[in-house]
Amino acid sequence: MIDRTVWGLFAALLVVLGAGFIAADWAQFLLVLALAKGMVVLGLLVLMRAGLVSFGQGLWYGLGCYAAGMAGNFLGVTDAFLLLALGIAASTTVAFILGFLLSRYREIFFALLNMAFSMILFGVLVKTSVLGSTDGFNVLTPTFLGYAPSEAALGDTVFLLTAVISFVVAVLIHWYLGSTMGFIGEAIRENELRVEYLGVSARRAVHIKLMIAAALSGIGGVLTAIAVGHVDPEMTYWTTSGEFVFVAILSGTGSVAAPFMGSIIFEVLRTYAYEYSPYTWQMLMGAVMLLVIIFLPGGLWSALSRSRKGEGK
Amino acid sequence: MLTTVAILVDGLVYASWLFIVAIGLTLIYGVMKILNVAHGSLYALGAYSAAWIIGIYFQSDLPPYGSFAVLILSAVVIGLIASLVIERGVLRLMYGRDEIVIVLATFAIFLILEDFVKLVWGVDPYFAYQPYGLLGRVRLFGLGFAIYDLALIGVAAVIGLLVWWGLNRTRIGKLLLAVIYDREISVAMGINVNLLFAGTFAVGAVLGALGGALTAPAISVSPGIGVEVIVLAFAVVVIGGLGSVPGVLIGALIVGICRAAAVHLLPEVELFIIYAVMSLVLALRPQGLFGRAAVRKI
Amino acid sequence: MAFAARCSAVMGSLATAAVLSASAICTPALAQDDTGPLRMGFVTFLSGGAAGPFGIPARNAAEMMIEAINAGEVPAPYNTPGIAGRQIEPVIIDEAGGATKQVAEFRNLVQRQNVDLVVGYISSGDCLAVPPVAEELQVLTVLFDCGTPRVFEEASYKYVFRTGAHAAMDNIAAARYLLDHMPDVKTVAGINQNYAWGQDSWADFTSVMKVLHPETEITTEQFPKIFAGQYGAEISALLVSGSDAVHSSLWGSDLEAFVLQGVARGLFDESQVVLTAGEPALPRLGRQIPDGVIVGARGPHGDLAPPSELNDWFRERFIAKYGDIPVYATYKAAQALLGVKAAYEKAAEAAGGFPTTDQVIAAFEHLEFVGPSGPVTMAIGNGHQAVQENAIGMTKYDEDLGRVTLTNITRYDQWCVNPPDGVSSVEWIKSGMPGAKCE
Secondary structure, eight states, X not given: OOOHHHHHHHHHHHHHHHHHHHSOHHHHXXXXXXXXXXXXXXXXXXXXXXXXXXXXXXXXXXXXXXXXXXXXXXXXXXXXXXXXXXXXXXXXXHHHHHHHHHTTOOHHHHHHHHHHHHHHHHHHHHHOGGGTGGGOEEOOOOBBTTBOOOHHHHHHHHHHHHHHHHHHHHHHHHHHHHSHHHHHHHHHHHOHHHHHHTTOOHHHHHHHHHHHHHHHHHHHHHHHHHHHSEEOGGGGSHHHHHHHHHHHHHXXXXXXXXXXXXXXXXXXXXXXXXXXXXXXXXHHHHHHHHHHHHHOTTHHHHHHHHHHHHHHO | OHHHHHHHHHHHHHHHHHHHHHHHHHHHHHHHOOOOTTHHHHHHHHHHHHHHHHHHXXXXXXXXXXXXXXHHHHHHHHHHHHHIIIIIHTGGGGTTSOHHHHHHHHHHHHHHHHHHHHHHHOSSOEEOOHHHHHTOEEEETTXXXXXXXHHHHHHHHHHHHHHHHHHHHSHHHHHHHHHHHOHHHHHHTTOOHHHHHHHHHHXXXXXXXXXXXXXXXXXXXXXTHHHHHHHHHHHHHHHHOTTXXXXXXXXXXXXXXXXXXXXXXXXXXXXXXXXXXXXXXXXXXXXXXXXXXXXXXX | OHHHHHHHHHHHHSGXXXXXXXXXXXXXXXXXXXXXXXXXXXXXXXXXXXXXXXXXXXXXXXXXXXXXXXXXXXXXXXXXXXXXXXXEEEEEEEOTTOHHHHHHHHHIIIIISOOSEEEEOOSHHHHHHHHHHHHHHTOEEEEOSOOOTHHXXXXXXXXXXXXXXXXXHHHHHHHHHHHHHOTTOOEEEEEOOSSHHHHHHHHHHHHHHHHHOTTOEEEEEEOOOTTOOOOHHHHHHHHHHTOSEEEEOOOXXXXXXXXXXXXXXXXXXXXXXXXXTOGGGHHHHGGXXXXXXXXXXXXXXXXXXXXXXXXXXXXXXXXXXXXXXXXHHHHHHHHHHHHHHHHHXXXXXXXXXXXXXXXXXXXXXXXXXXXXXXXXXXXXXXXXXXXXOEEEEEEEEETTTTEEEEEEEEEEOHHHHSOOTTOOHHHHHHTTOTTOOOO
């Protein structure tokens, strides 16, 4: 089903690719990080459409990061696609298991139970000295189906991979959200009991959504690990998860493109806040967050679509 | 034997501290359905203002025991001011929004206050050790304990009793219980929920600040102390049941004793014992030990 | 500029780029010229728990040293203005936010701020994550404080140097000092933070004890969470263990809280406490820390620094400027800046003009220079990792000075407490520290 959104996403891909290739390296790197984290936020969007927010996405993200790092260091796997497959496998498998428990919860309990699990992973990683404890460890330079780019070309290759994957993932999720299973999410948010009366298991639907969110976070984690070249337990800490939720609220849930857009804005905002007010950047970020929550309840995407509608009139 | 005593006493002391820190959080959640991440900042504000005031107090020649009164007074003042700004200034604009959105708003306030504290007090740690040493040391079964720590148990008991009495034996408390039980009906019955919210937030904020102020003498007050506290307090109230006052007591005791036992018997697991207990409780009783299962809306 | 025009057109079409200044994003790194100021990134904790004890003092020292170097006011041999004639222009950024963040910020420093070199990093995690990027971007990077020996033991770098000794020597010296002053120690307990720094410190310390004093028995090992602040249960466990000595690598507010609570409960009366990173807390703890506690400063810094003209100048100037006693982070920051100056100027002399990065690297490798805490040699890690002597002392409250001082100072030769080049410190300790040259 190729609809306007898919064309829009394709156009966005071309713009991002164009921008990324002419931009300075640091901006390209920022874009890679933003897109990778955007995928985690996209996972949150899938959950939020079903009325669920998780304060523990760092768990799946961290699993992806560590799967990629460990596969390289212990198994000698450097192929980016194989790492992606491993990262997805790791995060979805754990999500499948924990999902039996997590899918029973809603609202704040869902958010907090997720957080508890991510904090347990954090605790385990901090205790594991083979994995460098809190210092983490460096990830091997990736190869791409046998192609080992030179140091100069590596950044471009990782960027190309990230941008294309973001596009593919966004289209897939767009299709999923448009399907019956996708819409069930919104039905669950509105009234779970009625969903059950219709003969659908809300728990199973939530379980699947969790696994989708975990897979997306796993991809984001693997790409982050490849791009940064280093993993550490901070990636599973609750503040990292909180950051994802922050970006999700900033973006809004209006479109699958929103998380990526929000993520890019967030990274840019933060890096400039860091540069221009190194002593009060947290305050600046907090203030932006408050303003968005108060004045843009639907996130930045709602502002964008509102202005577009305005033009149409 | 010695270890058992140590576990019990350490566990009780730690539980008292957790109780003081977490009770404000649960009160606010119970009445307002706001999981207040900025509670950590209130704790930090309380600790900083107490440490700062006590530093000044001991430079004068006033009687040292008066420092305890100063300690509590500073927490009340800073808690009231902060609650006015946070609740009336910001949160009021968001009532009726999604619980999660309000959690994020308090997270934003938390970020702002983190830097605010840094701007006001700088990054150098503050000391307020004088009250801690004032009470001296006592030996229990050959183990030295600071009396200040033991006194915390008493303070926690007093606070617990006051809150219980306030909720169950006063008119306002009964109104609050009505709001906790069913907000919509309470509004329909003519209860001024706005006023109650402001009041509850103020009490919760003062309790958070008090937690910080009472801890200040035993620690070195430094940036970032709020981050650690908030996750711990979350764990305690989730274990006990969000919004439940007896739940906080039980949650604090469980966490306190488990942690003390872990430290003495199995130090390796200390880092995640609290989250493990929290996950276990949530898995068995999602609403927490004392929480009420939510009535499903049709 | 066709390039800029094309660039801004594309960026403009990207809705999200509205917040960006397109020209800033698209400007390629400027060609470096040899006449303008030398732009130096300085990365240190400006927020969070490490800011007070390390980050801000290090920044203060860096600012003071840069000012003095630019004016040519540092005593000989550093009394020429600037670095090989060029003034230093610092760009200071916060180290908070974790390794991922720091890798991105490092790129920004190099590519957006166009710094010529980066000096910084207190956290070991950052020191492990940043070097591969420094290699990729080919930027001279000088680590000044972080402790983990893994940086140069697990990899080798061309562009990365560390002017401070690594953490293995802290615990080797601490164990030697403990045995020198308490030869009949039988039982040892530990309380260290539950993260890499604490775990490594304790592992090193116990390994050395086992080598030097095999009958040592470990009674309990406590690993509280970093920034826990409350040590009631841990102190009880230490008291119950009744150990002769207690080892701790706690730092900052954790250390201060531990001392307050431990003293109040008599721990310091019952055990000989060893604080390997205790020196920064001393000026603040004052009378709260009892006499006779064994304290290290991660090198011969602060009160442990041997007297010299440079040291006296540094101390006096720092106290005059900030009113604070300079703690070890300030010494390490100054040491890094002087190391940089020495390397650039040695290279400039050889090159007969302002040196290229490669020439600076060649000069920096195996460089010997003097810091406020004495001679430093870039002797291990293929000439990229510094070694220097270490010193440990005992606390003593000085009534005349009105502050805690360190007495009974014992100095350990740099080859007594550091492994030889090419040997991992863990292996070296485990194999009995062969070839250690101690008097």
